[in-house]
Structures are given as C-alpha cells and as structure tokens.
Amino acid sequence: METTAAAVARPSRDAWTSHLRSHGRRVTKQRLAVLDAVDAVPHATAEDTVRQVRSVLPNISVQSVYVVLADLTSIGMVSKLEPPGSPARYEIRTGDNHHHVYCISCGSIQDVPCAVGHAPCLTPSEDHGFQLLSAEVVFRGICPRCQNGGAAAVP
Incomplete structure (x- = not known):
C-alpha cells in the first residue's frame, strides 16, 4: 500500500x-x-x-x-x-493529502497519511462533473490511552 x-x-x-x-x-x-x-x-x-x-x-x-x-x-x-462534536482545530500542515484519527473519548487527534498518496484519495461513485481536488477523512475511534482507562469518556 x-x-x-x-x-x-x-x-x-x-x-x-x-x-x-x-x-x-x-x-x-x-x-x-x-x-x-x-x-x-x-x-x-x-x-x-x-x-x-x-x-x-x-x-x-x-x-x-x-x-x-x-x-x-x-x-x-x-x-x-472540524471533528464531530468538537470545536474547530487548526494546523500548519497543508497540501500533503493527510487525514486524521479522532478519539471520541478524550478528543485527541493524530495525523494519518493517505493510503493512496495522491489527491483525492477517495473516489466517489458520482462526481457530478466536478474536478475533484481533495477528500477529507476523519477516522473516529478510541485512542490507546482511553482504551486503558486513562481518560473519562465524553458524554
């Protein structure tokens, strides 16, 4: 990959x-x-x-x-x-086609490289004639610290 x-x-x-x-x-x-x-x-x-x-x-x-x-x-x-249920976040890292993994328990965010390596790294079933430039992906999960009881769950 x-x-x-x-x-x-x-x-x-x-x-x-x-x-x-x-x-x-x-x-x-x-x-x-x-x-x-x-x-x-x-x-x-x-x-x-x-x-x-x-x-x-x-x-x-x-x-x-x-x-x-x-x-x-x-x-x-x-x-x-803009992670779900969280205020907007900002980063200096731009233009490299990376994505994010977001912990639904503590809110931590980590960068995730794109599996394809070029934009857009997802292909929709229909592009409606648009020239696709990028795709935003936010993986939601529970980080290792929260899995081990290190943070309180988000209500």
Whole structure:
C-alpha cells in the first residue's frame, strides 16, 4: 500500500513571509505569532491558539486571532479541521493529502497519511462533473490511552 511521506518538513519564516506576500498580505507580528502558535501546537482550537499567541502578544484580542486564523486558512497557510462534536482545530500542515484519527473519548487527534498518496484519495461513485481536488477523512475511534482507562469518556 502506498502512503504519503511520514516526515513532514516544517515551514520556515522565509516561506511564511513569501506565502503571505504572494497572496497580497503584509507580514505582521500578529500573523507570524498565529503561525508560530499553530505550528507549536498542532490541532489546537482557536482558544488554545489565543492563549499561545498571548504569551508573545499579551494585548491581542480574541477577535484578531480568529480573523487571522480565517485569513490564513483562506490562503492555504493553515488547515481547519472540524471533528464531530468538537470545536474547530487548526494546523500548519497543508497540501500533503493527510487525514486524521479522532478519539471520541478524550478528543485527541493524530495525523494519518493517505493510503493512496495522491489527491483525492477517495473516489466517489458520482462526481457530478466536478474536478475533484481533495477528500477529507476523519477516522473516529478510541485512542490507546482511553482504551486503558486513562481518560473519562465524553458524554
């Protein structure tokens, strides 16, 4: 079975700067702080990201972080994952056709390489004439820690 690469290259500040400018965005301390926060804590919620950013920019508003996250998502610098029954999560890992496994008990999320290795890695029975670009998969299950009684079940 072919899979996507296991090792994921971390983006550099130069790459972030170039990507922002190529999409007509200014390189601001707020944007860089949000990128750093999402890079440091993959699959973090927006609230987690606010806390992380405030460790560097204590006066940034919650609304500013949400606006930056939405903008970075719209230009493909950040991916937004919306697990069932959970707030949206964000990650810096984009464009590599990976998926996620989500623990329905504790909410932990892990990346899962695509089994096919190219987008889209699922083929629908009918595409209705669309040019398919990607498929999002969230595997739901119970993580090893929860299986061993390490976390309380989600109601």
